[in-house]
Amino acid sequence: MTLRVDLKSSIPVYRQIVDGLRILLVNRELHPGDPMPPVRRLALDLGVHFNTVAEAYRTLAEEGWLEIGRRSGARVVARAMPNRVDPQSGEIFQRRLQELVAEQQSRGVTRGKIARDLRRIADTLEGT
Amino acid sequence: MPLEKIIFTVILLLMSALFSIIPGLTRPDLFFAVTVTPEFRPTADAKRILGRFRTIVWTSALAAIAIELASGLVLAALLIVGVGFLGALVSSHKLALAYATAPNSVLEVNLEAPREGLPGGPIVALLPVGSVVALGVWANLNLDRLPQRFPVHWGLGGPDRWVVTTPASVFGLLAIEVFLCILMVGSALAVFLWSRRISTAGPRAAGERHFRRRVGLLMIVTEYFVACPAWFALFQPSATIMNAWGLALGIVIVTFAVSLIHLGQGGSREAVAAGGAPLGDRAPDACWKWGVFYFNPADPSFLVEKRFGIGYTLNFGNHWSWAALAVLILIPLALSGLLLR
Numbered sequence: 012m013t014l015r016v017d018l019k020s021s022i023p024v025y026r027q028i029v030d031g032l033r034i035l036l037v038n039r040e041l042h043p044g045d046p047m048p049p050v051r052r053l054a055l056d057l058g059v060h061f062n063t064v065a066e067a068y069r070t071l072a073e074e075g076w077l078e079i080g081r082r083s084g085a086r087v088v089a090r091a092m093p094n095r096v097d098p099q100s101g102e103i104f105q106r107r108l109q110e111l112v113a114e115q116q117s118r119g120v121t122r123g124k125i126a127r128d129l130r131r132i133a134d135t136l137e138g139t
Numbered sequence: 140m141p142l143e144k145i146i147f148t149v150i151l152l153l154m155s156a157l158f159s160i161i162p163g164l165t166r167p168d169l170f171f172a173v174t175v176t177p178e179f180r181p182t183a184d185a186k187r188i189l190g191r192f193r194t195i196v197w198t199s200a201l202a203a204i205a206i207e208l209a210s211g212l213v214l215a216a217l218l219i220v221g222v223g224f225l226g227a228l229v230s231s232h233k234l235a236l237a238y239a240t241a242p243n244s245v246l247e248v249n250l251e252a253p254r255e256g257l258p259g260g261p262i263v264a265l266l267p268v269g270s271v272v273a274l275g276v277w278a279n280l281n282l283d284r285l286p287q288r289f290p291v292h293w294g295l296g297g298p299d300r301w302v303v304t305t306p307a308s309v310f311g312l313l314a315i316e317v318f319l320c321i322l323m324v325g326s327a328l329a330v331f332l333w334s335r336r337i338s339t340a341g342p343r344a345a346g347e348r349h350f351r352r353r354v355g356l357l358m359i360v361t362e363y364f365v366a367c368p369a370w371f372a373l374f375q376p377s378a379t380i381m382n383a384w385g386l387a388l389g390i391v392i393v394t395f396a397v398s399l400i401h402l403g404q405g406g407s408r409e410a411v412a413a414g415g416a417p418l419g420d421r422a423p424d425a426c427w428k429w430g431v432f433y434f435n436p437a438d439p440s441f442l443v444e445k446r447f448g449i450g451y452t453l454n455f456g457n458h459w460s461w462a463a464l465a466v467l468i469l470i471p472l473a474l475s476g477l478l479l480r
Contacts, residue, residue, distance in 0.1 A: 057246055058437075058439070060439055
């Protein structure tokens with residue numbers, strides 16, 4: 012179970028940590044009750060400031076994924092999925108997806124390759 | 140030729156031989172503390188820089204030996220070897236910078252990596268400290284039964300420097316011993332808890348863990364040896380026991396040094412896949428001043444792997460490093476003053 016971060020990406024490291032951990036949480040690779048790596052350890056492993064990791068943990072705690080104890084550190088908690096979906100979320104999702112596709116295209120990735128990547132993700136989603 | 144001169148000459152030659160092999164002990168994608176592609180090392184340019192480094196090292200050694208044999212100036216000879224080595228290192232580092240390449244910026248952290256701690260646990264690590272503290276309690280109760288003077292330095296023939304027994308000198312000595320023991324434990328702990336990992340997933344990460352564990356073990360075993368002189372000073376065993384202790388300590392250190400070189404710093408002996416961006420030590424080259432001093436305020440690490448040589452060095456961009464350095468200098472000075480007062 013790995014967390015991947017690109018230090019040269021235009022996306023802030025804090026955001027990459029949040030996004031990477033959220034993928035693991037949504038995919039149930041991190042289970043309720045699992046302890047998260049200590050902030051200090053993860054920061055040292057990534058070579059980033061402690062506050063960057065602490066901020067990422069706080070964001071995930073606010074989203075309901077983590078519980079942060081003073082002494083016990085961060086722990087995954089059971090999170091109930093929201094009953095009502097924000098009507099604008101679909102639109103926002105599509106826009107972000109289009110932005111990502113455009114970004115990939117601007118890097119020279121072919122449309123076919125992008126389509127295959129999207130299909131693989133879709134297949135994974137349908138499989139679960 | 141006097142035996143002392145022969146021994147000193149052999150020591151200089153051994154030092155130079157060690158300096159010559161040091162460039163080969165680092166990771167394949169680091170060359171004179173500069174991030175390069177792993178394919179760079181076998182090239183003619185790399186061999187030219189390495190050859191130049193070794194020529195300077197050996198020329199300095201020969202000059203030092205000549206001066207020592209002709210005039211007996213031991214310090215001057217050591218200075219020449221040291222300056223030659225540092226000069227060779229700094230100039231080779233500058234030459235290698237022309238071939239620098241950006242390290243891979245993508246990091247993968249294994250979230251299930253096992254937690255690391257002191258080999259044997261805290262009780263084993265703190266036993267020598269406890270033994271010296273117990274000796275201090277005993278000495279406090281039996282001050283009048285202690286000999287009028289006790290040794291603080293030993294040569295091959297036994298003790299060769301003494302101090303008068305007073306409460307300050309006895310407890311000064313014991314405090315130095317406790318400080319040294321805590322220094323050993325603290326260093327081991329810092330390697331496990333506050334050093335930067337280079338590879339954090341896969342077999343290279345396992346290699347790094349193995350290396351750190353061996354370093355920690357060296358620190359703890361050495362700590363047990365370091366605690367002994369306190370007992371030797373107050374109970375004054377025979378010179379044979381002292382020599383046996385010195386010999387055993389030497390064997391332990393040499394054995395660990397050889398095993399660490401054999402293991403290779405953080406998997407430095409592992410082959411690196413050709414073609415990909417080098418990993419280096421995941422720090423910008425600009426943060427390594429002269430290839431020796433690491434200064435990176437953006438890095439939270441307290442200790443980092445040396446880019447040149449085996450072991451760890453301080454991140455001088457971390458304010459805790461300066462605090463540790465101050466403690467390392469000031470406490471021994473204060474305690475030595477207490478002992479020799």
